[in-house]
Amino acid sequence: MKLTVRVWRQSGPDTEGQLVDYPVDGISTDMSFLEMLDTLNQQLIDAGEQPVAFDHDCREGICGSCGVVINGQAHGPETTTTCQLHMRAFSDGDIIDVEPWRAKGFPVIKDLVVDRSAFDRIIQAGGYITAPTGAAPDAHAAPVPKPDADLAFDNATCIGCGACVAACPNGSAMLFTAAKVSHLNSLPQGQPERTQRVLDMVDTMDAEGFGGCTNSGECTLACPKGIPLTSITTLNREFLKAARKARK
Amino acid sequence: MGELSMLDYTIGEPITDTKAPSGPIDERWSARKFSAKLVNPANRRKHRVIVVGTGLAGGSAGATLAEQGYHVVQFCFQDSPRRAHSVAAQGGINAAKNYRNDGDSVHRLFYDTVKGGDFRSRESNVYRLAEVSAQIIDQAVAQGVPFAREYGGLLDTRSFGGVQVQRTFYARGQTGQQLLIGAYQALSRQIDAGNVELHPRTEMLDLIVVDGRARGIVARDLVTGEVSTHLADAVVLATGGYGNVFYLSTNAKGSNASAIWRAHKRGAYFANPCFTQIHPTCIPRSGDHQSKLTLMSESLRNDGRIWVPKAKQDPRPPDQIPEDERDYYLERLYPSFGNLVPRDIASRAAKNICDAGFGVGPGGLGVYLDFADAIARLGRPAVEARYGNLFDMYQRITAENPYEVPMRIYPAIHYTMGGLWVDYDLQSTIPGMFVIGEANFSDHGANRLGASALMQGLADGYFVLPATLNDYIGQGGFTDVTLDDPAVVEAQTGVRDRIERLLSVNGTRSVDSFHRELGLMMWDHCGMARTAEGLRKALERVPELRAEFWRDVRIPGTGEELNQELEKAGRVADFLELAELLLLDALVREESCGGHFREEHQTPEGEAARDDENFSHVSAWEYGEKPVLHKEPLNFDYVHPTQRSYT
Numbered sequence: 008m009k010l011t012v013r014v015w016r017q018s019g020p021d022t023e024g025q026l027v028d029y030p031v032d033g034i035s036t037d038m039s040f041l042e043m044l045d046t047l048n049q050q051l052i053d054a055g056e057q058p059v060a061f062d063h064d065c066r067e068g069i070c071g072s073c074g075v076v077i078n079g080q081a082h083g084p085e086t087t088t089t090c091q092l093h094m095r096a097f098s099d100g101d102i103i104d105v106e107p108w109r110a111k112g113f114p115v116i117k118d119l120v121v122d123r124s125a126f127d128r129i130i131q132a133g134g135y136i137t138a139p140t141g142a143a144p145d146a147h148a149a150p151v152p153k154p155d156a157d158l159a160f161d162n163a164t165c166i167g168c169g170a171c172v173a174a175c176p177n178g179s180a181m182l183f184t185a186a187k188v189s190h191l192n193s194l195p196q197g198q199p200e201r202t203q204r205v206l207d208m209v210d211t212m213d214a215e216g217f218g219g220c221t222n223s224g225e226c227t228l229a230c231p232k233g234i235p236l237t238s239i240t241t242l243n244r245e246f247l248k249a250a251r252k253a254r255k
Numbered sequence: 256m257g258e259l260s261m262l263d264y265t266i267g268e269p270i271t272d273t274k275a276p277s278g279p280i281d282e283r284w285s286a287r288k289f290s291a292k293l294v295n296p297a298n299r300r301k302h303r304v305i306v307v308g309t310g311l312a313g314g315s316a317g318a319t320l321a322e323q324g325y326h327v328v329q330f331c332f333q334d335s336p337r338r339a340h341s342v343a344a345q346g347g348i349n350a351a352k353n354y355r356n357d358g359d360s361v362h363r364l365f366y367d368t369v370k371g372g373d374f375r376s377r378e379s380n381v382y383r384l385a386e387v388s389a390q391i392i393d394q395a396v397a398q399g400v401p402f403a404r405e406y407g408g409l410l411d412t413r414s415f416g417g418v419q420v421q422r423t424f425y426a427r428g429q430t431g432q433q434l435l436i437g438a439y440q441a442l443s444r445q446i447d448a449g450n451v452e453l454h455p456r457t458e459m460l461d462l463i464v465v466d467g468r469a470r471g472i473v474a475r476d477l478v479t480g481e482v483s484t485h486l487a488d489a490v491v492l493a494t495g496g497y498g499n500v501f502y503l504s505t506n507a508k509g510s511n512a513s514a515i516w517r518a519h520k521r522g523a524y525f526a527n528p529c530f531t532q533i534h535p536t537c538i539p540r541s542g543d544h545q546s547k548l549t550l551m552s553e554s555l556r557n558d559g560r561i562w563v564p565k566a567k568q569d570p571r572p573p574d575q576i577p578e579d580e581r582d583y584y585l586e587r588l589y590p591s592f593g594n595l596v597p598r599d600i601a602s603r604a605a606k607n608i609c610d611a612g613f614g615v616g617p618g619g620l621g622v623y624l625d626f627a628d629a630i631a632r633l634g635r636p637a638v639e640a641r642y643g644n645l646f647d648m649y650q651r652i653t654a655e656n657p658y659e660v661p662m663r664i665y666p667a668i669h670y671t672m673g674g675l676w677v678d679y680d681l682q683s684t685i686p687g688m689f690v691i692g693e694a695n696f697s698d699h700g701a702n703r704l705g706a707s708a709l710m711q712g713l714a715d716g717y718f719v720l721p722a723t724l725n726d727y728i729g730q731g732g733f734t735d736v737t738l739d740d741p742a743v744v745e746a747q748t749g750v751r752d753r754i755e756r757l758l759s760v761n762g763t764r765s766v767d768s769f770h771r772e773l774g775l776m777m778w779d780h781c782g783m784a785r786t787a788e789g790l791r792k793a794l795e796r797v798p799e800l801r802a803e804f805w806r807d808v809r810i811p812g813t814g815e816e817l818n819q820e821l822e823k824a825g826r827v828a829d830f831l832e833l834a835e836l837l838l839l840d841a842l843v844r845e846e847s848c849g850g851h852f853r854e855e856h857q858t859p860e861g862e863a864a865r866d867d868e869n870f871s872h873v874s875a876w877e878y879g880e881k882p883v884l885h886k887e888p889l890n891f892d893y894v895h896p897t898q899r900s901y902t
Contacts, residue, residue, distance in 0.1 A: 064508055136398050
């Protein structure tokens with residue numbers, strides 16, 4: 008396939024960026040989108056130009072490193088990570104726009120690379136269970152009903168890629184935060200810190216510059232791991248309960 | 256040995272003391288822990304410990320050491336510690352819990368692991384691994400890791416390649432991710448508490464050794480390019496394996512050997528570099544553009560049946576090949592283990608059958624992994640519940656629906672059992688430098704059984720290192736090191752010079768083109784099958800390619816910015832050195848064992864033929880103008896070496 012990719016080029020956080028057109032040739036339908044970018048970069052290097060910077064690592068859909076907006080959609084036309092999007096989703100002669108995640112909470116570092124460390128700070132604020140190492144009770148000591156375990160698991164699959172933020176018209180991190188709160192709060196181990204967890208995580212999320220949720224639902228449509236919108240409902244309920252408790 | 260005289264290496268003193276306590280094997284770890292010095296909690300916060308890497312080993316170590324009270328300075332090259340490549344491990348984690356009452360025990364896990372490693376691992380280490388395995392599950396569950404559960408609320412388990420009990424705990428096909436997130440969250444808690452200072456997007460480029468002890472690292476901030484120095488009382492490397500030396504592997508693209516290779520050049524011995532695990536169930540490559548390979552969890556072999564058509568190059572689609580025209584070759588060759596034989600056996604069998612012309616798919620490099628029987632027996636929903644995400648992933652990559660047509664799989668480079676040499680305390684030959692997880696060599700021998708890498712990473716990080724590092728710190732004797740110390744300045748200058756040198760080559764070939772060429776050569780001559788002739792050929796070519804790299808590599812941009820080509824170049828330069836040691840080690844080890852298959856050494860049935868007489872040792876290489884080989888003899892007092900049989 009022969010394509011034109013229009014890539015966002017920005018040399019640093021404080022410089023202006025712009026979309027630049029690049030023709031790429033010899034694209035196989037079996038290539039992943041990142042392999043297409045690799046091909047483009049080899050062309051650029053051979054031509055003595057700067058390759059496009061983009062984040063990627065495992066290339067099997069689980070590390071959450073990769074993520075670009077393709078033709079206006081986070082991770083592109085299919086519900087998956089960019090590394091698992093294949094060029095068979097496109098046609099010969101297509102013009103493809105490639106941009107970084109855009110959100111106040113994710114400043115651009117270079118080209119398609121953004122800073123997602125705000126997500127780490129949301130987790131640091133309380134997205135864990137305080138369990139000192141070495142002295143845990145036997146794993147069978149606290150049975151977990153299967154539906155609860157499954158609900159926890161469904162939310163624990165979040166890979167922290169940030170597509171939810173990029174897709175949200177408000178640049179909100181609600182789905183990410185909701186996934187972690189739903190994961191931990193639905194397990195017996197998560198109960199003791201349940202109240203403080205949600206208050207601290209939501210506080211940090213707001214302080215990091217992420218917008219509010221207006222239930223547009225774009226986040227869940229873009230989520231490669233299918234974190235459901237109902238997790239946000241859970242987050243809201245947990246937050247209201249916690250806030251009431253805290254006021255008492 | 257006459258024919259080896261052309262090789263430029265020398266034999267050094269054997270390694271006789273690994274610091275493992277003597278006495279009954281089940282008391283050794285307790286004895287070691289009791290003899291280890293303790294450090295008063297108030298004194299711990301006066302000590303800085305550097306941890307490089309945030310995977311299962313590094314993340315769990317950082318969290319635990321910080322919780323103990325040490326001041327931890329932690330590094331990862333990814334933008335977040337949650338993205339370390341342990342996240343991609345799918346199948347599960349073993350533990351000797353015997354929850355199934357199927358005859359499992361610490362001793363049996365120990366036995367299976369020593370045997371599975373083809374008698375090239377240390378009994379003391381493996382026993383300890385089996386011993387702490389049960390605690391890992393307790394720890395992870397306490398952290399909220401959502402393992403699979405039965406309807407009664409208790410944990411579910413399944414079986415895995417190479418064993419006959421159900422001791423593998425799992426979280427759908429994302430066990431690595433869930434365990435890593437558990438460790439990451441524990442680490443995050445310590446970051447928030449101020450006990451861990453985290454440096455993401457930062458790469459270790461050298462080790463600082465002062466007065467013979469590891470005292471810090473030189474690192475590069477990958478965003479700004481700033482080269483900085485970090486000092487500490489101990490350094491822990493948890494930087495994973497070096498499988499990317501083969502270019503195509505199941506490793507993440509960023510996984511690299513730089514940290515351990517630089518430490519090797521500073522005096523840490525490198526052990527058994529030729530022990531590379533080939534994983535039998537990867538998605539075959541689709542073309543020359545391929546940048547990495549994707550593993551399908553080995554757990555698929557629990558219910559999937561592996562076969563090829565009985566007729567060579569049978570053109571029919573798989574569903575039109577009748578039952579009696581299929582060769583279920585693993586079930587035929589290894590009736591008692593069938594599709595669950597260990598990884599090295601399954602991989603080699605796939606290679607042999609494809610080499611004989613029976614392979615399926617493009618280029619004939621693939622075999623079928625068929626779920627038709629499982630779907631008929633269990634129903635599609637049950638198969639979906641067990642492997643759904645793996646099936647989805649397969650379909651996404653190949654555009655074939657594995658519920659309807661069998662998957663195609665082929666072996667690929669997956670895990671490196673070799674790594675930096677460590678003693679029983681996980682300390683390298685450089686005092687104060689500890690190496691944990693895949694970065695060290697110690698527990699797996701020549702082959703790794705499924706679901707044991709997660710176990711080792713977490714055992715090292717949560718339980719072993721925290722006890723032994725205490726002992727090292729407790730022995731004290733730390734002098735003050737300042738930034739103007741000649742050893743610090745020398746390491747810093749070396750790093751800056753090397754970056755300058757890379758950038759100034761300004762040649763014509765991209766970094767990737769060198770990496771691909773190296774990888775292909777390694778796969779051809781040092782992959783699933785190795786011969787003296789092929790290894791010698793590669794040993795001639797690698798130094799030439801290395802010279803060409805330093806003469807002709809092209810790296811655009813500067814060192815003072817985010818420069819991904821420069822990052823890659825530094826790593827490939829290291830692979831070009833490590834590759835030579837790997838080849839040499841494979842050439843010197845004149846036997847077959849585990850993942851190391853020398854064609855000259857096989858049984859009449861075509862299985863790996865070990866030579867316990869001459870090679871029951873760890874090969875620990877010391878860096879120098881000529882490599883020096885130190886042999887650590889292996890003793891088997893509890894599991895007596897036999898020809899591994901899975902028939």
